[in-house]
Amino acid sequence: MLSYVISMTKMDPEEFARATPEARRAQLLGVWEIGVLGLDWLEDLVTAERAEKLADGGFPHRYVTRIRHLRHLFEGGGVPGVGPFSRLHHAELHPDRIDSSGDDEPVTVEAWDQS
Secondary structure (H helix, E strand, O other), X not given: OOEEEEEEEOOOHHHHHHOOHHHHHHOEEEEEEEEOOOOHXXXXXXXXXXXXXXXXOOXXXXXXXXXXXXXXXXXXXXXXXXXXXXXXXXXXXXXXXXXXXXXXXXXXXXXXXXX
8 A cells, every 4th residue: 555654743853853752752743644645735835835854755754844834734623635546544633732832833744655
């Protein structure tokens, strides 16, 4: 199956790199598996200069952005990347953590290629 596992953690990339798995888990905003076109929303953020792509190649793709650029994507229980050609396989979201975050807080997004 062609898909990505995407995780969003409320940490800047340097903090994320140093963090233990337990610390990352405590700051996890969401993790989900989505079809192959499920990264288009991240590339759109990069194009709009609302995110920076830090690593490419799928092992992982890594981005950094701010909560303010993500919040609207989760309104109404939505999951970024879901569409007619990109099916959601599973999701664990923490809307309480997203809602309680300040707009300028950094978010590290990783997308691991599952092909």
